[in-house]
Amino acid sequence: MNKISVYFVMASALTCHSLWAQQGTTIIGKNDWLFYQYEMTDPSYSNLENTSLDLIAKFNRQLRANGINLVVTLVPLKMRVYSEHLPDSIKLSEYMIGSYARMSGVLASAQVHLADLNTVFLASQSRNSDAPFFFRLDSHWASAGAMLAAETIKSSIDANSELKKTLNALPVEKFNIIYGKRKRPSKGRDLAEQLPTGSPNFAAEMVTPVNISRAQPPKEDLLGNRLPVGITLVGSSYSHEWTGFPDALRYVLQRDVLGVSVGADRGSWVGMESYLRDDSFQTKAPEILLWELPERDMKAPPDYKFRDARYVTNNTEWLLRVSALVQAKCEIAEPQARVVATGLGSKSGQLKGNDLVAGPTVDGDFVEISFDKPLEKLDYLSARLTLDGPKLVTLEGSGAGVASRQLVYPVAGDDASHVFKVTVPSATKGFSKVRIFPGKSNGFALQNLQVCRQPAELLK
Numbered sequence: 417m418n419k420i421s422v423y424f425v426m427a428s429a430l431t432c433h434s435l436w437a438q439q440g441t442t443i444i445g446k447n448d449w450l451f452y453q454y455e456m457t458d459p460s461y462s463n464l465e466n467t468s469l470d471l472i473a474k475f476n477r478q479l480r481a482n483g484i485n486l487v488v489t490l491v492p493l494k495m496r497v498y499s500e501h502l503p504d505s506i507k508l509s510e511y512m513i514g515s516y517a518r519m520s521g522v523l524a525s526a527q528v529h530l531a532d533l534n535t536v537f538l539a540s541q542s543r544n545s546d547a548p549f550f551f552r553l554d555s556h557w558a559s560a561g562a563m564l565a566a567e568t569i570k571s572s573i574d575a576n577s578e579l580k581k582t583l584n585a586l587p588v589e590k591f592n593i594i595y596g597k598r599k600r601p602s603k604g605r606d607l608a609e610q611l612p613t614g615s616p617n618f619a620a621e622m623v624t625p626v627n628i629s630r631a632q633p634p635k636e637d638l639l640g641n642r643l644p645v646g647i648t649l650v651g652s653s654y655s656h657e658w659t660g661f662p663d664a665l666r667y668v669l670q671r672d673v674l675g676v677s678v679g680a681d682r683g684s685w686v687g688m689e690s691y692l693r694d695d696s697f698q699t700k701a702p703e704i705l706l707w708e709l710p711e712r713d714m715k716a717p718p719d720y721k722f723r724d725a726r727y728v729t730n731n732t733e734w735l736l737r738v739s740a741l742v743q744a745k746c747e748i749a750e751p752q753a754r755v756v757a758t759g760l761g762s763k764s765g766q767l768k769g770n771d772l773v774a775g776p777t778v779d780g781d782f783v784e785i786s787f788d789k790p791l792e793k794l795d796y797l798s799a800r801l802t803l804d805g806p807k808l809v810t811l812e813g814s815g816a817g818v819a820s821r822q823l824v825y826p827v828a829g830d831d832a833s834h835v836f837k838v839t840v841p842s843a844t845k846g847f848s849k850v851r852i853f854p855g856k857s858n859g860f861a862l863q864n865l866q867v868c869r870q871p872a873e874l875l876k
Contacts, residue, residue, distance in 0.1 A: 442607045449501035450607035452555045454712055455493045459511050461715040468717045469519060471735055473526035478739045485582055485704045489569055490711045491654050492516055492534035494550045516711055531572035533565050553618050554604035559626045559660045566664035582703050586646040591667045596625030628663035644700035645674040650691050651708030653679045684709045685718045685734055692741035698835040736839045739870050740796040749795045749869035751787040758784050773861040782851040783862055790815060790846035794870040801836035803827050804858035813840045813847035
């Protein structure tokens with residue numbers, strides 16, 4: 417199966433509201449059902465939810481402009497899908513009952529394609545079968561829920577002529593499914609593990625194993641390299657392989673799917689940005705990009721304050737970064753860049769024009785880039801970067817009358833050339849100088865440097 421591991425410096429640790437942390441994150445319901453306190457929401461969170469929805473809508477416009485079809489799927493609240501198992505002390509408010517439909521409407525009005533899982537989950541006759549859609553003792557969906565979600569996404573794609581045409585044009589890869597004959601204990605019990613000392617004990621849930629496998633070896637080119645996958649799933653822990661959701665998509669779509677998932681300690685925004693920065697996207701963007709987000713996380717946009725302060729990022733800056741990463745073509749900006757003959761550029765033979773190729777570097781070494789005009793908010797740097805060793809580079813922006821700022825970006829550090837697209841935003845007027853610090857390495861190169869500008873409508 418295709419999957420990539422995600423590592424990102426701007427890791428977005430999605431922690432609970434401090435009050436909830438004091439009270440405990442698990443709610444004990446009826447009939448041995450457990451629920452996640454963080455799913456509780458009310459109208460006071462509507463502004464945060466609207467911010468998240470607005471970011472998704474603006475991001476979607478940039479994807480479409482660059483030939484990528486986005487399909488969003490919000491994982492509905494377990495509390496709503498199985499509200500009959502909530503304790504008597506908790507009743508769903510009208511806001512919680514209608515929040516999914518409200519958010520769906522906002523996305524639809526912004527022309528974002530959404531696969532509506534909430535309506536299907538609530539209406540399904542299998543909701544109360546012996547194979548529920550969510551684990552009783554875990555916050556994640558069980559295999560039945562993962563499969564229904566995949567089927568709903570497929571139906572949603574088929575109902576849209578453009579998406580259906582795109583899917584049908586992708587090469588078919590047959591996947592088979594086998595259901596186990598004996599139930600086994602599930603490893604999904606994160607809510608049970610968060611119960612305070614002295615809480616009741618809950619025996620492991622018994623689930624039917626589901627095995628989905630490829631009928632034939634993956635397709636390769638003449639050199640033995642795996643062919644690019646036309647569908648990517650970027651998601652939360654609901655998209656981890658152990659949930660069965662990526663495999664369910666492969667089976668239902670009968671196409672290979674590249675799976676990218678991050679846990680709650682990083683968050684959906686980080687997951688998407690990490691994937692876009694990865695070679696798997698930069699070398700061959702997918703035809704269809706599936707973005708799975710938990711409904712409960714819509715109240716936690718990139719700047720959500722109940723995160724570790726190291727991982728909070730400005731909402732607009734997140735949008736600028738991901739938009740820069742999806743631009744298939746560099747629209748040349750007004751500021752012209754010049755690599756200056758100082759720092760690493762001052763060493764004999766290392767600088768040729770704007771291309772710099774250096775040998776080993778030490779902490780404190782830098783390459784300096786100057787601009788004939790200050791960078792504007794929509795500008796970003798595009799280059800090929802090679803670094804042997806470190807997994808991070810530091811950029812420092814400065815200029816006359818502008819407070820300097822340092823930003824850290826992830827890199828592969830594998831001594832190979834990679835696409836390097838970065839924004840260097842300033843709080844006031846733009847920077848006229850940027851320094852790149854590669855750190856201690858066995859080699860560093862910066863080539864094909866350009867200053868590019870994003871579409872003006874991005875921030876409207």
